[in-house]
Amino acid sequence: MADVRIAAAAFDVGSEFAALTQSRTDIGGVGCFVGTVRGAAGGRALVALTLEHYPEMTERALAAIAAEAERRWDLLGCRLVHRVGRMVPGDPIVLVLAASAHRQSALEATAFLIDWLKTRAPFWKKESFADGTETWVDARESDDEAAAQWGADQAAIC
């Protein structure tokens, strides 16, 4: 049921929403999260963000995360799109859509999906700054904590 995709090009939220909901009358609400590139990091101007991934593993990991959401909530559809490659401030990076008959499951599943995706899918961000320097983004403890609140996991090794 879940639809997961890795994309180099930008996605269109309206098109993705339409693809998820077309011809459906059982859906009562769709939770949506779009991650976008910030124009600064640590007080320094950012010119680009480059996303690297582990191609063969990425879709498998996203599908596993979506399957876990479908196990926990009564979803009527779920869509994950994650971009890779070079992006500039303002660009969309990641899309999470979760559809359900009622808002609570749709919203909770959306939050769960982005929290787990951040700690369990093999993507790495590199920041390119206006001064010409580049750094790999460090994993955040706050992301681990956000993922851990959903319980039951092997997050410690992810």
Add this chain to the structure above:
Amino acid sequence: MSDGRPVRIRYFAWLRERLGIGEEQIELPAGVATVNDLQLWLRQRGPAWDTVFAMSRTVRCAVNQQFAGPDVAVNPGDEVAFFPPVTGG
């Protein structure tokens, strides 16, 4: 023991940059049975390898595209990947 099939090793993000290699195939060395064994073996390759794998807190692993801890077995024909903690989303 090796049965002749190589182990494919892949490196991502800053590990790939620091080691100067994205992937390689090796014959499973004698005595290497787990992820931890493989890391110890790779550390013997030189200072850059030793430094990278000494940072065990910041090196993660997958075996056959599943996240794997240090005790997970490595067998001939496996694909092993080393990378930093993930930062997607």
